[in-house]
Amino acid sequence: MNPIALIGAGPSGLAGARALSRAGIPFHGFEAGPDVGGLWNIDNPRSTMYESAHLISSRTTTEFAEFPMRSTADYPSHRELFRYFGEYADEFGLREHFSFDTRATSVEPVDGDATGASGWLVSSTGPDGETSGVYSAVVLANGTLAEPNVPSFRGEFAGEIMHTSAYKSPKVFDGRRVLIIGAGNSGCDIAVDAVHHAASVDMSVRRGYYFVPRYLFGKPSDTLNQGRPLPAPIKQFIDKRVLQAFTGDPVRFGFPKPDYRIYESHPIVNTLILNHLGQGDLRIVPDIDRFDGRTVHFSDGTSGEYDLVMLATGYHLDYPFVDRAHLNWTSASPKLYLNMFPPSFNGLFVLGMIEASGIGWQGRAEQAELIAAYLAAQRDAPEAAAAFRSRADAAWPDLSGGYRYLGLERMSYYVNKDAYRRTVKKLIGTLPVASPAEAPTGSTAAQEARA
Numbered sequence: 001m002n003p004i005a006l007i008g009a010g011p012s013g014l015a016g017a018r019a020l021s022r023a024g025i026p027f028h029g030f031e032a033g034p035d036v037g038g039l040w041n042i043d044n045p046r047s048t049m050y051e052s053a054h055l056i057s058s059r060t061t062t063e064f065a066e067f068p069m070r071s072t073a074d075y076p077s078h079r080e081l082f083r084y085f086g087e088y089a090d091e092f093g094l095r096e097h098f099s100f101d102t103r104a105t106s107v108e109p110v111d112g113d114a115t116g117a118s119g120w121l122v123s124s125t126g127p128d129g130e131t132s133g134v135y136s137a138v139v140l141a142n143g144t145l146a147e148p149n150v151p152s153f154r155g156e157f158a159g160e161i162m163h164t165s166a167y168k169s170p171k172v173f174d175g176r177r178v179l180i181i182g183a184g185n186s187g188c189d190i191a192v193d194a195v196h197h198a199a200s201v202d203m204s205v206r207r208g209y210y211f212v213p214r215y216l217f218g219k220p221s222d223t224l225n226q227g228r229p230l231p232a233p234i235k236q237f238i239d240k241r242v243l244q245a246f247t248g249d250p251v252r253f254g255f256p257k258p259d260y261r262i263y264e265s266h267p268i269v270n271t272l273i274l275n276h277l278g279q280g281d282l283r284i285v286p287d288i289d290r291f292d293g294r295t296v297h298f299s300d301g302t303s304g305e306y307d308l309v310m311l312a313t314g315y316h317l318d319y320p321f322v323d324r325a326h327l328n329w330t331s332a333s334p335k336l337y338l339n340m341f342p343p344s345f346n347g348l349f350v351l352g353m354i355e356a357s358g359i360g361w362q363g364r365a366e367q368a369e370l371i372a373a374y375l376a377a378q379r380d381a382p383e384a385a386a387a388f389r390s391r392a393d394a395a396w397p398d399l400s401g402g403y404r405y406l407g408l409e410r411m412s413y414y415v416n417k418d419a420y421r422r423t424v425k426k427l428i429g430t431l432p433v434a435s436p437a438e439a440p441t442g443s444t445a446a447q448e449a450r451a
């Protein structure tokens with residue numbers, strides 16, 4: 001068996017490396033950046049992190065279960081997270097498996113068809129120049145939040161246009177009239193930065209949002225109701241009222257009323273933005289109609305003058321080094337069994353292609369465990385691997401948790417964390433693999449050492 005190729009050493013790639021090592025599966029990792037940590041390494045040229053960024057999911061619901069963070073912060077900063085991933089890699093000896101500053105440039109089936117039966121040719125470019133090698137399978141963990149979604153607008157804007165992917169420091173706002181387009185989590189974080197630096201800040205939104213405070217009843221809000229998921233309609237009923245009690249109605253600050261129910265889109269974990277709206281530090285404005293020099297015209301016929309337009313318009317999925325047919329792309333995203341396995345089981349595996357409220361790195365670690373368990377079964381117990389494929393042929397599980405997600409591009413690979421993790425864990429149980437408790441390296445030792 002040729003080794004496996006693993007592309008990316010962010011949280012997902014590290015989880016992959018850990019699971020493959022634990023299952024005794026030889027692999028080689030490619031990381032385009034200089035270190036582990038993915039986008040949490042603000043110095044990684046592909047990082048979309050900014051100086052003020054902190055976790056928006058809380059530490060204990062996000063960390064790898066076998067490797068608790070040392071931090072005492074509930075929502076640590078990106079710098080702490082970068083350190084954490086370095087420590088995780090060191091604890092489990094993961095760095096040695098990766099070539100750093102090495103970008104995978106193409107992944108092609110060796111036999112020229114999509115079955116991957118003879119393996120995959122992975123080409124890369126790095127300090128040793130262009131190299132290539134044949135691998136029996138390839139795990140793609142190159143991230144989902146790197147390729148900016150840049151919408152086109154009518155007209156020309158004469159000021160500066162920047163996407164949040166390029167935003168690092170609020171200095172860029174100094175003394176400028178700023179328009180932020182989009183009110184997702186990054187957009188709201190960045191708007192809060194901007195109010196302390198800009199001459200004025202407006203935020204253009206198309207739809208309403210639900211705002212979740214970081215703390216509810218004195219605890220990180222995502223730590224409430226853990227492990228006992230309520231049915232979707234009950235959770236929506238209760239949480240909507242709890243949020244109304246804590247944050248009031250964002251409509252009074254100028255946001256449109258959401259035309260969907262809570263959790264049908266990703267909630268915004270930021271109430272500072274509401275405080276600033278209440279202080280009059282920024283304004284909500286409608287959707288863009290057109291640009292004209294420094295003037296931006298809005299859909300309600302009003303307009304404003306700006307120096308900087310910040311596009312908080314999100315990201316596209318992108319696996320640029322592999323033909324889309326191999327990943328069964330349909331419209332905005334690959335259509336994969338459990339968001340991981342192409343239906344043809346061609347030897348490609350995608351790790352980290354999940355958006356979900358609160359899935360954390362543990363959710364990604366469980367994905368990695370399932371992939372490693374499947375690969376181990378292919379090697380050691382082909383009949384169990386075949387049974388796994390038959391199950392996938394028969395039916396794909398409902399991962400929505402009963403929520404009707406909005407039909408937006410960014411929601412096309414969204415899952416409900418409880419439904420997803422339950423399904424993945426169940427499927428791990430169908431494959432013969434060493435459970436974490438029997439693992440040869442470190443989980444318990446690591447936990448004890450850090451307790």
Ligand SMILES: Cc1cc2nc3c(=O)[nH]c(=O)nc-3n(C[C@H](O)[C@H](O)[C@H](O)COP(=O)(O)OP(=O)(O)OC[C@H]3O[C@@H](n4cnc5c(N)ncnc54)[C@H](O)[C@@H]3O)c2cc1C
Nearest residue numbers: 008010011012031032038039055056057103104142143352
């Ligand atoms: C501002 C911000 C805040 C966030 N906050 C949270 C949060 O609070 N909680 C949460 O769970 N998630 C959060 N996220 C989501 C974040 O995407 C995940 O936490 C996590 O980083 C995903 O890990 P990943 O390994 O899949 O991808 P990434 O972290 O993007 O890592 C991908 C790695 O692949 C490498 N790579 C890419 N292409 C290639 C190639 N061709 N060859 C070799 N290497 C390649 C990249 O250099 C990178 O190191 C946040 C994201 C942002 C931008």
